[in-house]
Amino acid sequence: MFIGLDLGTSGLKGVLIDGGQAIRAEATAPLDVSRPHDGWSEQDPGSWLRAADRVMRELGSQADLSGVRGIGLSGHMHGATLLDAGHHVLRPCILWNDTRSHREAAELDADPRFREVTGNIVFPGFTAPKLAWVRNNEPEVFARTALVLLPKDYLRLWLTGDAVAEMSDAAGTSWLDTGRRDWDDGLLAATHLTRENMPRLVEGSEVSGVLRDDLAGQWHLPKGVVVAGGGGDNAASAVGVGVVKAGEAFVSLGTSGVLFAASDAYQPDAASAVHTFCHALPKTWHQMGVILAATDALNWFGRVVERKPAQLTAELGELQAPGRTLFLPYLGGERTPHNDAAVRGSFLHLDHATDRASMTRAVLEGVTHAFRDSFDALIGTGTRIERLIAVGGGSRSDYWVKAIATSLGMPIQIPAAGDYGGAFGAARLGMMAATGAGAEVATAPQIARSIEPDMNLAPAFAEAHARYRDAYAALKGRA
Incomplete structure (x- = not known):
């Protein structure tokens, strides 16, 4: 064991x-x-x-x-x-x-x-x-x-x-x-x-x-x-979900947000603010975009309105097109692609019709737009993403995962019941060290289902992402 x-x-x-x-x-x-x-x-x-x-x-x-x-x-x-x-x-x-x-x-x-x-x-x-x-x-x-x-x-x-x-x-x-x-x-x-x-x-x-x-x-x-x-x-989470070869990737909705792609070669592009690190297995590397506040942003909003995150997401129903309200999830600065430690979060375009549910959607959409930023940065470096798995506590929200799938334009796989995160990946690495086994131990988990993008909403998400990028640029311009 x-x-x-x-x-x-x-x-x-x-x-x-x-x-x-x-x-x-x-x-x-x-x-x-x-x-x-x-x-x-x-x-x-x-x-x-x-x-x-x-x-x-x-x-x-x-x-x-x-x-x-x-x-x-x-x-x-x-x-x-x-x-x-x-x-x-x-x-x-x-x-x-x-x-x-x-x-x-x-x-x-x-x-x-x-x-x-x-x-x-x-x-x-x-x-x-x-x-x-x-x-x-x-x-x-x-x-x-x-x-x-x-x-x-x-x-x-x-x-x-x-x-x-x-x-x-x-x-x-x-x-x-x-x-x-x-x-x-x-x-x-x-x-x-x-x-x-x-x-x-x-x-x-x-x-x-x-x-x-x-x-x-x-x-x-x-x-x-x-x-x-x-x-x-x-890297340990990647071993846990079998993301150890080029083309394989995962999106992690944890305290921070990560878009992680395995690579069989060292191919850095520092100017993009994409992280290029060694993987946890020999002769492998990985690239990732990092968002400093993912579920941390939803947890923060939940504390403000005195609701648990699960209660907030349960109020949302089916995925909707993004509204006019925007949320920039930069509660403690941001990494990819901005490398901006000083920027802070903002709600924009609040009006009399804004209610708790619309603000919750804006928070989820803000993190989704940040993932799109990381996705674009990774693709811009030549990184291949052919299979995408969701992990982390936020992946329990189908609404959030579907929003990310729609924004990125690709399906996201949800593992079957079980914990395939860092602890599981660490246990696999412990097995490798104790037995001499190699990367064959790091198999992909059984997939329970695939959440498909809503292509009818894709143009609305693309337009909202463009407004999100403009909002950050305006915020920087006033700094």
């Missing part, structure tokens, strides 16, 4: 799968995010360890863990977890959706080496500019920083005692030579760091270490359980 642990922004999830990849147990522990200032987003790394212990004990209460052979890890990317020489945490982790380092990001991005080597823009959410911000604003913390880890890799350090990262997550730091799959000494030096400050690198399907004996005893696991390299949350 194999365990996958997925460290998400709002919770840590664990799944237990057997040799046939059937889920035998699952558990979740919630996590909190601190936002002490505008644009800041932080988390206590100690809470990840407590959540993992809770999840492991819950899995053990549901199933016998004595046959576990491997553990895989998945987690939210880009977070800066800073440790001293004794591996003590120096400050709260600065998360992926934190935009405080936008000035530092712009300064690093002005150095042409970063785009040339990493294949990506230096976004404010990436790890390198966060370290530059710490050096500028918390010099005493920077001076004591001996090791920089990504969030899931701090969890790994606790599990195994080994400081290790893997390629898919490391590609989001702005320090990795994404084509060569290795740290770049020149980029590290640009932020006053060296390889000594970085973890060892492995592929996601490789063994990164062995579970500590004391933890194995506490959780009733056998000794010698291997811990796989794992993957960043999106």
Whole structure:
């Protein structure tokens, strides 16, 4: 049996799968995010360890863990977890959706080496500019920083005692030579760091270490359980839904929104703000467009009107043509295609007829238009998308998925009942590491149904998307 642990922004999830990849147990522990200032987003790394212990004990209460052979890890990317020489945490982790380092990001991005080597823009959410911000604003913390880890890799350090990262997550730091799959000494030096400050690198399907004996005893696991390299949350999710070959893609409606396409070659186009990263499997890469607020936008609106998101979407009925009201879902800035940390969300064209349902539709449509932006950017780089699967909590809304299918002009497949997200993909990577299996493990899930685009509404969605792009341009023009 194999365990996958997925460290998400709002919770840590664990799944237990057997040799046939059937889920035998699952558990979740919630996590909190601190936002002490505008644009800041932080988390206590100690809470990840407590959540993992809770999840492991819950899995053990549901199933016998004595046959576990491997553990895989998945987690939210880009977070800066800073440790001293004794591996003590120096400050709260600065998360992926934190935009405080936008000035530092712009300064690093002005150095042409970063785009040339990493294949990506230096976004404010990436790890390198966060370290530059710490050096500028918390010099005493920077001076004591001996090791920089990504969030899931701090969890790994606790599990195994080994400081290790893997390629898919490391590609989001702005320090990795994404084509060569290795740290770049020149980029590290640009932020006053060296390889000594970085973890060892492995592929996601490789063994990164062995579970500590004391933890194995506490959780009733056998000794010698291997811990796989794992993957960043999106790469692990791709392994979970079998998106591992060129032409395969998924759209993720989670806290953030992602349009992810697998690639069998390294083909960056940094200027498009498309992310080009290593995949969690050897000799594979992926490209993706990222929206910083997807279900996060609907959750925000739900808090404002005091309704649960499921209640809001249940009020909508069948898909309608977009109304005049627009919503720009830039609650904390935006990545693809704008690379704009300062922009903020807006409702436009509200009038006396605007009600809660029409505002809900505008929120869903705004995120849909943002996905269309990412789709156009990916296609513009030459990326092929022939099969598209929906994952994430927002994919439970047929209205939302149909809106996205209509805007993109292609069907979207819905997996059959089951969790095929980051935790499941991490468990598959744990299976690969423990057994020596390869990409053949990452099969596509059974598809329950396909949501087809409504081509009668396609022109209306295209017109609304054009107005959405014009609204962003006008907003930038007034800034």
